[in-house]
Amino acid sequence: DAAVLIEGTRIAWVGPAASAPVPHTAPAHLRERTTGGRENGYSPHPRPSDVLSRTNGAAALEREEVAVVDAAGRAVIPGFVDSHTHLVFGGDRADEFAARMAGQPYAAGGIRTTVAATRAAGDDQLRRRLARLVAELHAQGTTTFEIKTGYGLTVHDEARLARLAAEVTSEVTFLGAHVVPAEYADARDEYVDLVAGPMLAACAPHAKWVDVFCETGAFTADESRQVLEAGMARGLVPRVHGNQLGPGEGVRLAVSLGAASVDHCTYLGDDDVAGLAGSDTVATLLPGVEFSTRHPYPDARRLIDAGVTVALASDCNPGTSFTSSMPLMIALGVREMGMTVSEAVWAATAGGAAALRRDDIGRLAPGTRADLVVLDAPSRTHLAYRPGVPLVHAVYKDGARL
Numbered sequence: 001d002a003a004v005l006i007e008g009t010r011i012a013w014v015g016p017a018a019s020a021p022v023p024h025t026a027p028a029h030l031r032e033r034t035t036g037g038r039e040n041g042y043s044p045h046p047r048p049s050d051v052l053s054r055t056n057g058a059a060a061l062e063r064e065e066v067a068v069v070d071a072a073g074r075a076v077i078p079g080f081v082d083s084h085t086h087l088v089f090g091g092d093r094a095d096e097f098a099a100r101m102a103g104q105p106y107a108a109g110g111i112r113t114t115v116a117a118t119r120a121a122g123d124d125q126l127r128r129r130l131a132r133l134v135a136e137l138h139a140q141g142t143t144t145f146e147i148k149t150g151y152g153l154t155v156h157d158e159a160r161l162a163r164l165a166a167e168v169t170s171e172v173t174f175l176g177a178h179v180v181p182a183e184y185a186d187a188r189d190e191y192v193d194l195v196a197g198p199m200l201a202a203c204a205p206h207a208k209w210v211d212v213f214c215e216t217g218a219f220t221a222d223e224s225r226q227v228l229e230a231g232m233a234r235g236l237v238p239r240v241h242g243n244q245l246g247p248g249e250g251v252r253l254a255v256s257l258g259a260a261s262v263d264h265c266t267y268l269g270d271d272d273v274a275g276l277a278g279s280d281t282v283a284t285l286l287p288g289v290e291f292s293t294r295h296p297y298p299d300a301r302r303l304i305d306a307g308v309t310v311a312l313a314s315d316c317n318p319g320t321s322f323t324s325s326m327p328l329m330i331a332l333g334v335r336e337m338g339m340t341v342s343e344a345v346w347a348a349t350a351g352g353a354a355a356l357r358r359d360d361i362g363r364l365a366p367g368t369r370a371d372l373v374v375l376d377a378p379s380r381t382h383l384a385y386r387p388g389v390p391l392v393h394a395v396y397k398d399g400a401r402l
């Protein structure tokens, strides 16, 4: 029995439908029903729960120019905020996945396969794949997403990926330090200098964030620090891939630099958890990776109980998590990581917003962006209760239906 009032691109009011500041019935020509053939089929007691959308400000209210969308008892939640993806790449690694499921372990070096395919792909080819993935995210209720570079690993290719990413999101992350490319295998110091120097300079104009893969097989803590500090000197804010494949220094490094987020957090010591709890760094958990690599899931319960801010994200990438489904992350968070439904939905919305240091998304409250998802379900609980079922009925971004 709730209603949301939208003015232009922002939420103006949220509350019980009965006390909405505009009538929740409107002239017939302004009524826009979203209900389809399945309406109310899931609900024992269907009651109107409305999304009220008004486009012309106060004057429209006086003239009653209010478009009313009757959600017919469906739950309405904030659009998902996917704060960690690698959406710009060429090729795929289905064969590597199949081999892994047959017993091969995952290693960071697999990234080089995607680097080769990405370098070989033209801009338009990458753009078309990216557009398909963005449509896939939107269709599943994601209204804000971050994208990392990291499959180019030359000055030219990293700048190209940053530019393509910036065409579809304002949340672009420079990840030149994803892995040492094959041609620098015997000269890793030179590669780190390239990343922290000319590559960063070429990418920084398109990016907001700088990230490193601080892990055995990728970059050491010292190398990671060099790249992150160079990025910070150029005004980028640090984030870190850490503690994914084993215990390591990623979390400590992230906390010491005041990173916005440290992502993966699969293998944590008590000192890591305590460090995160005493910091503003969000722990972003990416259970699609554990699902696709058969590593143990990160312990969200331990982090939340220690007072750490936890986000859930897809890590959509061709190597370790080729899924863009935030509902799947919620289901895994609840079923495998000790989260309550409320905590998991919060982590996939407000938590993602915190990881991107955004206060205009991730919540339904007056003044925030009108980014919302109408679920084909009477409550958000169904996101975890009905795993694998497409429950997204409608998605609104900045007040407009996608």
Ligand code: NIG
Binding pocket: 108, 110, 111, 114, 213, 241, 244, 289, 315, 317, 318, 319, 320, 321
């Ligand atoms: O987040 N951890 C590093 N990067 C990706 C994996 C990328 C790949 O294997 O292509 C991740 O899991």
Ligand code: FE
Binding pocket: 084, 085, 086, 241, 315, 317
């Ligand atoms: Fe990642």
